[in-house]
Amino acid sequence: MSTNSRKKLLLMGRSGSGKSSMRSIIFSNYSAFDTRRLGATIDVEHSNLRFLNNMTLNLWDCGGQDVFIENFLNTSSQNPNSNNNIFKKCEVLLHVFDVESKEVNKDIEIFQRVLKNLHQFSPNVKVFILLHKMDLIQVNKRDELFKIMFDNLQKIANPFHFKLTGFATSIWDESLYKAWSSIICSLIPNISFYQQNLSKINDILNAREIILFEKTTFLVISSTDRKLITNNDELDPKRFEKISNIIKTYKQSVNKIRTNFETIILNGMNTSIYLAELTNNIFIMIVMDNQRNDDDSTAIEDENLILEDIKIARSLFEKVENV
Amino acid sequence: MEGHLIPDPTNENATILLMGLRRSGKSSICKVVFHKLQPLDTLYLESTSKPTTENFRSLINLSVIELPGQLNFFEPTYDHEKLFKSIGALVYIIDSQDEYLNALTNLSMIISYIYKVNPKINVEVLIHKIDGLSEDFRLDTQRDIMQRVGDELLDLGLEGLQVSFYLTSIFDHSIYEAFSRIIQKLIYELPALENLLDLLVQYNKFEKLFLFDVNSKIYVATDSSPVDIQTYEACAEFIDVTIDLDGLYGDVKDSDESKGNPTKCISRLQNGSVLYLHQMIRGLALVGLVRLDNTDQFSMEFKNALSLIDFNVNVFKKSLEDMWKNSRL
Ligand SMILES: Nc1nc2c(ncn2[C@@H]2O[C@H](COP(=O)(O)OP(=O)(O)OP(=O)(O)O)[C@@H](O)[C@H]2O)c(=O)[nH]1
Ligand SMILES: Nc1nc2c(ncn2[C@@H]2O[C@H](COP(=O)(O)OP(=O)(O)OP(=O)(O)O)[C@@H](O)[C@H]2O)c(=O)[nH]1
Ligand SMILES: [Mg+2]
Numbered sequence: 064m065s066t067n068s069r070k071k072l073l074l075m076g077r078s079g080s081g082k083s084s085m086r087s088i089i090f091s092n093y094s095a096f097d098t099r100r101l102g103a104t105i106d107v108e109h110s111n112l113r114f115l116n117n118m119t120l121n122l123w124d125c126g127g128q129d130v131f132i133e134n135f136l137n138t139s140s141q142n143p144n145s146n147n148n149i150f151k152k153c154e155v156l157l158h159v160f161d162v163e164s165k166e167v168n169k170d171i172e173i174f175q176r177v178l179k180n181l182h183q184f185s186p187n188v189k190v191f192i193l194l195h196k197m198d199l200i201q202v203n204k205r206d207e208l209f210k211i212m213f214d215n216l217q218k219i220a221n222p223f224h225f226k227l228t229g230f231a232t233s234i235w236d237e238s239l240y241k242a243w244s245s246i247i248c249s250l251i252p253n254i255s256f257y258q259q260n261l262s263k264i265n266d267i268l269n270a271r272e273i274i275l276f277e278k279t280t281f282l283v284i285s286s287t288d289r290k291l292i293t294n295n296d297e298l299d300p301k302r303f304e305k306i307s308n309i310i311k312t313y314k315q316s317v318n319k320i321r322t323n324f325e326t327i328i329l330n331g332m333n334t335s336i337y338l339a340e341l342t343n344n345i346f347i348m349i350v351m352d353n354q355r356n357d358d359d360s361t362a363i364e365d366e367n368l369i370l371e372d373i374k375i376a377r378s379l380f381e382k383v384e385n386v
Numbered sequence: 387m388e389g390h391l392i393p394d395p396t397n398e399n400a401t402i403l404l405m406g407l408r409r410s411g412k413s414s415i416c417k418v419v420f421h422k423l424q425p426l427d428t429l430y431l432e433s434t435s436k437p438t439t440e441n442f443r444s445l446i447n448l449s450v451i452e453l454p455g456q457l458n459f460f461e462p463t464y465d466h467e468k469l470f471k472s473i474g475a476l477v478y479i480i481d482s483q484d485e486y487l488n489a490l491t492n493l494s495m496i497i498s499y500i501y502k503v504n505p506k507i508n509v510e511v512l513i514h515k516i517d518g519l520s521e522d523f524r525l526d527t528q529r530d531i532m533q534r535v536g537d538e539l540l541d542l543g544l545e546g547l548q549v550s551f552y553l554t555s556i557f558d559h560s561i562y563e564a565f566s567r568i569i570q571k572l573i574y575e576l577p578a579l580e581n582l583l584d585l586l587v588q589y590n591k592f593e594k595l596f597l598f599d600v601n602s603k604i605y606v607a608t609d610s611s612p613v614d615i616q617t618y619e620a621c622a623e624f625i626d627v628t629i630d631l632d633g634l635y636g637d638v639k640d641s642d643e644s645k646g647n648p649t650k651c652i653s654r655l656q657n658g659s660v661l662y663l664h665q666m667i668r669g670l671a672l673v674g675l676v677r678l679d680n681t682d683q684f685s686m687e688f689k690n691a692l693s694l695i696d697f698n699v700n701v702f703k704k705s706l707e708d709m710w711k712n713s714r715l
């Protein structure tokens with residue numbers, strides 16, 4: 064295995080569907096409000112993002128105006144071996160659909176042509192679709208709309224043997240984080256190691272929950288297995304993406320006083336939450352149930368223990384990252 | 387809450403009266419500050435047709451009354467004298483994006499009337515909707531309005547009346563800043579509170595400390611160092627971080643501040659400061675920035691420094707409880 068694996072991710076979809084907006088929110092700390100000032104993307108905007116220790120995410124944000132899309136498709140058919148053929152060596156296709164689009168047929172036609180090219184040049188690509196700008200749809204119509212559109216798109220993909228993963232997203236809530244977290248996790252080769260080590264740590268800590276986040280994006284990359292912990296059933300199923308959203312917003316907030324945060328320690332109503340850097344690339348969040356006692360001294364002792372345990376966990380995970 | 391115009395005489399709430407021409411922004415301000423309505427959603431608010439009263443429980447109990455712009459308040463059906471006598475602050479809202487001469491005429495009419503029945507009242511003028519004005523134009527507008535109101539007060543022979551001016555918009559923190567200052571003037575215990583906060587700052591190397599009303603993000607008191615809007619924002623938003631994270635794992639239903647341990651949250655920042663939050667009484671939280679330089683967050687030194695702060699803050703909380711027990715029984 065190469066020490067630094069580059070993963071190419073194609074971000075495609077019609078102009079105005081929201082591709083550059085989501086990229087800026089997830090990777091550049093934009094707020095949803097800030098995306099209004101983005102201009103249309105010309106040709107392709109590349110960005111390289113270091114991810115965990117040994118991964119580089121090579122993001123191709125492809126301009127969605129018809130001229131550019133036709134150009135990508137033509138190059139691919141006329142000059143398949145040229146370096147300008149964007150469909151070569153892709154790991155992930157992320158295709159974005161504006162749910163309020165007035166040209167659904169054209170959207171689908173382009174999706175189909177993109178899949179055809181990927182089938183030829185990157186047959187193992189993982190295909191994600193986002194049905195985006197869901198905030199513009201009435202709340203009670205969203206599920207149904209998603210199902211209809213998703214089934215429709217899966218039918219389009221069937222002849223090319225792609226199995227789609229789909230999400231309903233909006234930049235105005237946390238749904239975007241859930242989608243991107245799942246995309247990122249699909250690219251991490253040793254994801255099961257993270258899981259195993261988390262369980263080991265939790266054997267010691269006996270936490271209500273432990274979650275790992277990638278440091279720059281604050282996307283969730285791993286968490287303690289929910290099935291093992293029965294009393295987590297009643298917890299908010301959207302909490303992971305909500306935490307990503309809360310922490311990203313907090314980051315923007317402390318950026319305004321020209322700094323960044325290192326830790327958060329919250330002694331709340333029923334739980335205590337510890338958020339700290341675990342390795343150079345990962346943040347860990349530990350959620351402990353509060354022992355109901357009025358004795359302050361034991362509380363402090365617990366806190367020290369947890370901070371010690373984070374130190375131990377750190378060495379474990381640094382090993383995982385360097386595999 | 388559709389209300390009674392005449393405040394209940396047994397009601398000891400501090401009362402703020404919002405006035406201003408139609409569509410100047412009275413209802414919007416109320417909704418945004420006290421009900422967390424998104425500023426953009428105020429576009430769809432309907433013009434208010436009847437006086438409305440809302441009550442809030444914070445450090446002090448507060449009543450906010452909106453007198454709608456469409457009401458001719460010199461109509462004989464309303465007993466203004468009784469109303470004006472009982473209020474602590476008149477907040478007059480001027481739409482700075484509109485022709486404001488009519489508003490100024492209206493304001494001086496109200497002032498000359500109110501002065502007769504309640505000369506101790508605080509008159510607070512909000513030069514509102516400044517988000518639509520360029521930076522230069524804001525100051526010109528403020529200068530012009532202050533000048534005209536000043537002249538008018540001279541003509542009326544009311545130089546003694548306290549009139550303050552604020553530039554505000556619901557699209558940024560300026561409206562919270564203005565309301566913080568307006569409400570602070572109604573808190574009798576403010577000087578004592580400020581003293582206590584100054585002591586805390588002095589003993590613990592706080593850069594800034596606010597006593598926040600958690601729900602509205604208004605600060606009911608702060609230490610005597612100047613307020614920097616970025617620091618205010620960071621502290622106000624830290625409350626959201628705390629509440630939102632806690633809400634994901636805590637059962638919000640039994641959020642009784644008298645039970646269990648108070649919510650505390652600290653966040654260490656890269657520049658060596660720490661954001662510090664500690665839940666107080668009556669829906670308040672103490673939030674501040676404190677410098678804890680050159681200490682590793684895992685070190686004993688860091689923990690000791692924090693324990694000392696916690697200790698002092700608990701003393702502060704105790705004083706707050708005592709102060710309120712004595713003054714409000
Ligand atoms: N309502 C709503 N608007 C969105 C959402 N995501 C993006 N937008 C808006 O859509 C507009 C266009 O977004 P872009 O990200 O520039 O679109 P794009 O897909 O990069 O367009 P091209 O670069 O031309 O391909 C921006 O004004 C965004 O604010 C969403 O989830 N909901
Ligand atoms: N640009 C801008 N618009 C504002 C601001 N505050 C309020 N508005 C707008 O002003 C309009 C009128 O606001 P209201 O709050 O209904 O005005 P009102 O003073 O309660 O009016 P009446 O009830 O008729 O007396 C709404 O469309 C608001 O969106 C502000 O700070 N900036
Ligand atoms: Mg773009």
Ligand SMILES: [Mg+2]
Nearest residue numbers: 412413433434
């Ligand atoms: Mg109104």
